[in-house]
Amino acid sequence: MPNLTTRESWGTRLGLIFAVAGNAIGLGNFLRFPVQAAENGGGSFMIPYIIAFILIGIPLMWMEWAIGRFGGKHGHGSTPGIFSKLWNHPISKYLGVLGLIIPFIVLVYYVFIESWTFAYSIFSLTGTFQDYMNVHKGEGSSELLLMKNFLLGYTGVESQSFFSGLTMAWTFLGITLIANAWILYKGLSGGIEWFAKWALPLLFFFAIILVIRIFTLDAIPGSNGTVWQGLGYIWNPDLTRLWDVDVWLAAAGQIFFTLSLGMGSIHAYASYLKPKDDIALSGLATGITNEFAEIVLGSCIAIPVAVLFFGLSETITIAQGGSFNLGFVSMSVIFNHIAYGQFFGFIWFFLLFFAGITSSVAMGLPIVTFLKDEFQFNHKKAVSVLIGLTVACVIPVVLFNKFGYLDELDFWAGTFMLVLFGAVETILFVWVFGMDKAWAEINEGSDIKIPRIFYFIMKYVTPTFLILLLGAWFFNSAWDILIYNKSAGGGNVVGENIPYITAARVFIFGFIVLFCSLVYVAWKRYGKKEVKS
Amino acid sequence: MMALLTLLLQQGAEGLSTGGLIFLSVCWGLCLIVMIGSFRRIMKIGNKIKE
Numbered sequence: 001m002p003n004l005t006t007r008e009s010w011g012t013r014l015g016l017i018f019a020v021a022g023n024a025i026g027l028g029n030f031l032r033f034p035v036q037a038a039e040n041g042g043g044s045f046m047i048p049y050i051i052a053f054i055l056i057g058i059p060l061m062w063m064e065w066a067i068g069r070f071g072g073k074h075g076h077g078s079t080p081g082i083f084s085k086l087w088n089h090p091i092s093k094y095l096g097v098l099g100l101i102i103p104f105i106v107l108v109y110y111v112f113i114e115s116w117t118f119a120y121s122i123f124s125l126t127g128t129f130q131d132y133m134n135v136h137k138g139e140g141s142s143e144l145l146l147m148k149n150f151l152l153g154y155t156g157v158e159s160q161s162f163f164s165g166l167t168m169a170w171t172f173l174g175i176t177l178i179a180n181a182w183i184l185y186k187g188l189s190g191g192i193e194w195f196a197k198w199a200l201p202l203l204f205f206f207a208i209i210l211v212i213r214i215f216t217l218d219a220i221p222g223s224n225g226t227v228w229q230g231l232g233y234i235w236n237p238d239l240t241r242l243w244d245v246d247v248w249l250a251a252a253g254q255i256f257f258t259l260s261l262g263m264g265s266i267h268a269y270a271s272y273l274k275p276k277d278d279i280a281l282s283g284l285a286t287g288i289t290n291e292f293a294e295i296v297l298g299s300c301i302a303i304p305v306a307v308l309f310f311g312l313s314e315t316i317t318i319a320q321g322g323s324f325n326l327g328f329v330s331m332s333v334i335f336n337h338i339a340y341g342q343f344f345g346f347i348w349f350f351l352l353f354f355a356g357i358t359s360s361v362a363m364g365l366p367i368v369t370f371l372k373d374e375f376q377f378n379h380k381k382a383v384s385v386l387i388g389l390t391v392a393c394v395i396p397v398v399l400f401n402k403f404g405y406l407d408e409l410d411f412w413a414g415t416f417m418l419v420l421f422g423a424v425e426t427i428l429f430v431w432v433f434g435m436d437k438a439w440a441e442i443n444e445g446s447d448i449k450i451p452r453i454f455y456f457i458m459k460y461v462t463p464t465f466l467i468l469l470l471g472a473w474f475f476n477s478a479w480d481i482l483i484y485n486k487s488a489g490g491g492n493v494v495g496e497n498i499p500y501i502t503a504a505r506v507f508i509f510g511f512i513v514l515f516c517s518l519v520y521v522a523w524k525r526y527g528k529k530e531v532k533s
Numbered sequence: 534m535m536a537l538l539t540l541l542l543q544q545g546a547e548g549l550s551t552g553g554l555i556f557l558s559v560c561w562g563l564c565l566i567v568m569i570g571s572f573r574r575i576m577k578i579g580n581k582i583k584e
Contacts, residue, residue: 231557284567292565292568296565
């Protein structure tokens with residue numbers, strides 16, 4: 001039975017806001033956003049992006065804060081318990097299982113990518129990229145191709161003598177896991193809040209240093225691009241793309257990823273608030289801080305500097321190759337060519353590492369909270385279980401990365417299920433729990449007056465938008481991926497990858513069954529105690 | 534930020550179209566105003582978690 005008296009709480013309001021903003025500001029702000037904007041018509045992507053921010057992002061942010069704080073009042077910080085209080089129906093707690101498995105599965109592959117950023121920051125400082133190029137420069141390949149091979153070698157997709165297997169990848173992954181575990185062990189106020197309070201300002205400081213460096217770089221001999229062209233590539237409106245459904249899907253999807261909505265993490269964070277704490281102003285502050293990191297800083301780094309070095313057409317090709325191609329491959333080449341590049345390269349990759357770690361600790365919190373609230377685990381025991389599970393589950397991610405295992409997990413847990421969970425929680429909160437009660441819950445203790453129009457947006461527009469998004473996504477991509485017509489990472493499915501893709505699906509399904517069973521056991525115990533009392 | 538916006542207005546014309554420049558300035562400006570406004574208000578009300 002949840003114990004209300006022993007629940008932790010946040011130390012300060014700014015600490016809470018930094019922690020939630022740190023959860024939202026992740027690799028997506030600096031890697032995914034510029035690629036998505038550039039691929040989807042630049043300025044014409046930004047129009048649906050801003051509309052989606054107002055119609056989905058901000059309303060859902062407020063709803064998740066409110067749902068979390070509501071759960072905290074009843075001693076539940078994870079969505080199975082919270083949903084059971086929102087809707088008094090036996091199935092509600094099982095719907096909440098989504099809020100446990102999504103953050104956990106994303107965490108499992110996210111820490112692996114996060115460890116690449118840490119490794120790359122050290123490689124930059126120690127000049128490893130240059131050493132690699134010196135070893136391979138006689139092969140006649142371009143620097144971009146060499147750095148692409150470097151990434152493939154490091155991550156184990158290709159075997160290369162330079163890396164002696166996956167030893168280096170395992171080492172950096174181990175350090176990343178230890179860093180995550182340490183922050184989580186320290187608890188809410190002493191770990192997550194403390195870390196966010198210095199990591200987030202440092203992240204902004206690093207990003208501003210990089211923006212200044214990039215916008216003061218001289219023209220590169222042989223390249224006809226400028227940083228302004230890069231900025232224009234993201235921001236110049238191409239209104240012909242405005243009526244393209246795919247652009248709207250990409251924009252709405254980006255809003256979900258960037259704000260970490262539909263994950264269960266915001267619920268867990270907000271559950272540690274006091275019943276009368278403001279959520280309206282805090283929610284707005286975290287959402288807009290994330291947007292500052294994304295549309296101001298995120299649009300001023302990777303694409304502009306890539307256009308300066310490689311020219312516009314080459315940058316388009318790089319961006320079409322995906323976020324890793326832009327963020328890891330091309331940026332490593334660029335930093336090899338600028339003065340003090342080792343230092344600036346370190347800043348770039350360490351910035352990504354900070355962005356990643358503030359998000360990954362948030363992804364771990366729902367399971368920790370679930371074990372503490374529903375099974376009365378103490379904090380250290382709950383964190384140990386989470387870390388043990390993560391270590392066990394990240395092994396296949398590393399070993400089977402080259403077979404599309406990570407891409408499959410990313411598509412289902414990190415893309416499709418986010419929107420599914422967002423739609424479920426919206427319907428539950430505004431239609432089942434009731435919009436009047438939901439509106440009162442959001443406004444309780446509020447330090448700002450939320451415009452009344454959001455009452456109607458939350459009740460009608462947000463759920464409709466989410467259902468349309470879910471339907472369009474399912475028929476546009478999910479169905480083809482489900483029946484093995486298309487690979488989750490793009491392109492056709494390779495025959496030898498099918499067992500690994502299937503294994504990824506079995507893994508997701510297995511975790512759904514496991515957590516449904518845990519919820520069943522917890523409520524069986526909880527029910528008995530309630531009858532006795 | 535203001536220095537960057539000024540620099541944008543001076544030099545951005547070579548890569549940014551007029552529409553792009555206006556759009557970027559409006560988005561960045563609104564983002565900054567809301568962010569600074571939110572944090573000013575929080576600091577004014579108080580940084581403490583309510584009891």
